[in-house]
Amino acid sequence: MADDAREARVLSAVVTLVDNLLQDFDVVELLTDLTEQCATLLDVSSAGLLLADARGGLHLMAATSDHTEEIELLQLQADEGPCLDCYASGRPVSIADLSAVSGRWPQFVPAARSAGFASVHAVPMTAAGSALGALNLFGTRSGSLNESDLLVARSLAHVASVAIVQGHPPTPETVLPRLKSALASHVVVEQAKGFLRERLDVTVTEAFALLRRYARENDTHASAVARRLMSEPASRPTIVDGIRRLTAAV
Structure with missing residues (x-):
């Protein structure tokens, strides 16, 4: 019965992601949903x-916790880690016990262990052979990712890759503009998260959750709200007041 319930949740996650492909969707929100689904469905913590x-440079697009965001950014700054190796090789990387590979990534491993992570697994995001990025899974316990979880992770990552390509052949002419647009949206969302963190005295993770909730309740995308927040000073009081009311309602 437990397996049937899990299978239903997995299918629901796939259907939700696919549904996004059939309507006007926000790439930042889609990728955020992907990471949240993985943290919920798989035997990982974040x-x-x-x-x-x-140019092949990697950028953080989504993270389910502040600790995860910090570790992802450290990998980019140190230019080392399983997620970078996964993207470079185009193959999954699975580390069941981080303490056993401290010499392989001398900066990443101690930082990840200090953040409470004991294992990490990375799945490449590709479309017809073109590398788009990597989906990274962090565990607080040592252990390998079982075949079922690996398949689910690869399937969800593939759906997200298809979303970015949006049905077009993955050539530089079709993929790069979408990557550029997604990255630009992410920059604005990050600015808005920082703004709301300071204004509302919440964590970055909480700020993003509030931004998404406000967007949903106003039938728009989080990146659209973030863009208004950062580029339209006259709109800020209305948006901030609306988001503040959400914090009071919690």
Whole structure:
């Protein structure tokens, strides 16, 4: 019965992601949903996602916790870690016990262990051979990712990759503009998260959750709200007041 319930949740997650492809969707929100689904469905505690720009440089697009975001950013700054290796090779990387590979990534491993992570697994995001990024899964316990979880992670990552390509052949002419747009949206969302964190005295994770909730309740996308918040000073009081009311309602 437990297996049937899990299968139903997995299918529901896939259907939700696919449904997004059939309507006007926000890439930042889609990738955030992907990481949240992985953290819920798989035997991991959190997830993050890195997306590549036109020159192959990786950027953090989503993370389910502040600790995960910090570790993902450390990988980018140190230029080492399983997620970077996964993207470079185009193959999954699975580390069942981080303490056993401290020499492989001398900066990443101690930082990840200090943050409470004991294992990490990375799944490549690809479309017809083109590397788009990597989906990263962090565990607080040692252990390998079983075949079922790995398949679910790869399936969800593939759906997200298809969303970015949006049905077009993945050539530089079709993929790079979408990657550029997604990364630009993410920059604005990050600015809005920082603004709301300071204004409302909440964590970055809480700020993003409030931004998404406000967007949903106003039938728009989080990136659209973030853009208004950062580029339209006259709109800020209305948006901030609306988001503040959400914090009071919790």
